Amino acid sequence: MGGRLIYLMGPSGSGKDSLLHAARERLAERGCVIARRVITRSAEALGEEAIALMPAEFDQQEAAGAFALSWRANGLAYGIPRQIDDWLAAGQDVLVNGSRGHLLQARQRYPELMGILLRVDLDVLRQRLLRRARETPQQIEQRLARNALFDSRVAAEADGLHVLDNSSHFERTVDNLLALIGASRACA
Numbered sequence: 001m002g003g004r005l006i007y008l009m010g011p012s013g014s015g016k017d018s019l020l021h022a023a024r025e026r027l028a029e030r031g032c033v034i035a036r037r038v039i040t041r042s043a044e045a046l047g048e049e050a051i052a053l054m055p056a057e058f059d060q061q062e063a064a065g066a067f068a069l070s071w072r073a074n075g076l077a078y079g080i081p082r083q084i085d086d087w088l089a090a091g092q093d094v095l096v097n098g099s100r101g102h103l104l105q106a107r108q109r110y111p112e113l114m115g116i117l118l119r120v121d122l123d124v125l126r127q128r129l130l131r132r133a134r135e136t137p138q139q140i141e142q143r144l145a146r147n148a149l150f151d152s153r154v155a156a157e158a159d160g161l162h163v164l165d166n167s168s169h170f171e172r173t174v175d176n177l178l179a180l181i182g183a184s185r186a187c188a
Helices: 016-029 055-063 083-089 100-109 122-132 137-157 170-187
Strands: 005-009 032-034 067-073 076-081 093-097 114-119 162-165
Touching (some): 005 016, 005 100, 016 032, 016 093, 055 067, 067 083, 100 114, 162 170
Parallel strands (some): 032 093, 114 162
Antiparallel strands (some): 067 076
16 A cells, blocks of 8 residues: 655645644654655745755756656745655655645645645734745735635635644644544545
């Protein structure tokens, strides 16, 4: 039996990176690998355990077939290394930090993927984005407006999508993620 792809997605500032970092060790104990994304953002600005590439390098790797999944969003390019296919074939579950806008394409390649949408109350998300200080207040408001559209579209298109709230009690969110992954595996 092969492993399964766990596709975590949510708006910028929802806490995906923090969640992955907090759950990493316990997921590893369960045989679940967290794949590192490749992003065309400087290493200093990543804010996550990712691999930074210059856009030209990313394009070369993408053209060479280095990515199992790749997409563009917010002026950046993102890739999930092809190595995940080896892990899945070996029976390991693989968790990726995905994109809501790329969910349908990911499902075409991995029909049995487990989609998890990390959501956050609007006011909480706004405060997180302001504290992060990567964007102007106007850009943040534009991002929040796009977020509402994305969440509506993703919810309408995503059969079997699991929603995980990360508006408060972060440790509870970590526990809920682990329970969700464990429960769905027992049912598979």
